[in-house]
Amino acid sequence: GAVVSQHPSWVICKSGTSVKIECRSLDFQATTMFWYRQFPKQSLMLMATSNEGSKATYEQGVEKDKFLINHASLTLSTLTVTSAHPEDSSFYICSASLRYETYEQYFGPGTRLTVT
Amino acid sequence: GNSVTQMEGPVTLSEEAFLTINCTYTATGYPSLFWYVQYPGEGLQLLLKATKADDKGSNKGFEATYRKETTSFHLEKGSVQVSDSAVYFCARGPFNQGGKLIFGQGTELSVKP
Numbered sequence: 001g002a003v004v005s006q007h008p009s010w011v012i013c014k015s016g017t018s019v020k021i022e023c024r025s026l027d028f029q030a031t032t033m034f035w036y037r038q039f040p041k042q043s044l045m046l047m048a049t050s051n052e053g054s055k056a057t058y059e060q061g062v063e064k065d066k067f068l069i070n071h072a073s074l075t076l077s078t079l080t081v082t083s084a085h086p087e088d089s090s091f092y093i094c095s096a097s098l099r100y101e102t103y104e105q106y107f108g109p110g111t112r113l114t115v116t
Numbered sequence: 117g118n119s120v121t122q123m124e125g126p127v128t129l130s131e132e133a134f135l136t137i138n139c140t141y142t143a144t145g146y147p148s149l150f151w152y153v154q155y156p157g158e159g160l161q162l163l164l165k166a167t168k169a170d171d172k173g174s175n176k177g178f179e180a181t182y183r184k185e186t187t188s189f190h191l192e193k194g195s196v197q198v199s200d201s202a203v204y205f206c207a208r209g210p211f212n213q214g215g216k217l218i219f220g221q222g223t224e225l226s227v228k229p
Contacts, residue, residue, distance in 0.1 A: 006159075034216070034217075041224070042221070042222070043205065043219045043220065043221045043222045044160070044205070044219050046216055046217075049216065093159050093160065095160075095217075104148070104150075104162070104165070104209070105217055106162070107152070107159045107160040107161070107162075108159050109158055109159040110157075110158065110159040112157075
């Protein structure tokens with residue numbers, strides 16, 4: 001149980017376009033989802049915390065107009081990178097907390113974004 | 117402050133060697149502690165966890181004991197395999213609902229045959 005999926009697993013887009021990444025909890029309800037960014041050989045950097053039905057809370061230094069997060073249901077959160085640029089190329093990972101067990105997070109497999 | 121510090125990598129070992137990856141944390145309370153593993157090109161997988169002092173988490177031959185007195189959660193394995201090659205992240209759990217995990221910087225392990 002507690003499986004989280006991400007789609008797509010990798011995506012290449014042109015500079016200036018937008019790309020949407022989906023994060024789904026497959027077999028549980030997730031009241032909270034988290035979005036991370038990871039650069040090569042580095043740790044995860046938390047971008048934002050997303051609660052179902054409310055606005056995401058962004059970490060300091062993360063542009064909320066650039067990284068749009070929507071958590072429309074208890075099983076789906078989306079991250080949209082708007083007007084992507086090459087410096088947005090990265091590995092994006094989401095995680096989700098169970099509805100009644102919020103001290104543990106279950107991670108998705110990640111999405112590799114390359115902006116050309 | 118609230119932080120997690122891991123020993124720097126990369127750590128290179130021969131197969132069947134003993135592994136220790138040190139992890140210490142700072143916190144004002146008694147958070148849950150986690151070890152996650154990341155294989156190349158993949159997301160994070162929970163390896164083991166401990167939710168209170170003196171708890172020992174274990175999985176796949178890996179162990180870590182929650183030491184309150186030394187604020188540590190060192191990862192150990194008695195005999196590593198080539199398939200254990202990955203990056204290992206220590207993390208401190210949140211204190212509140214929906215709170216953040218605090219990650220260490222990660223330690224890359226490379227096991228040679």
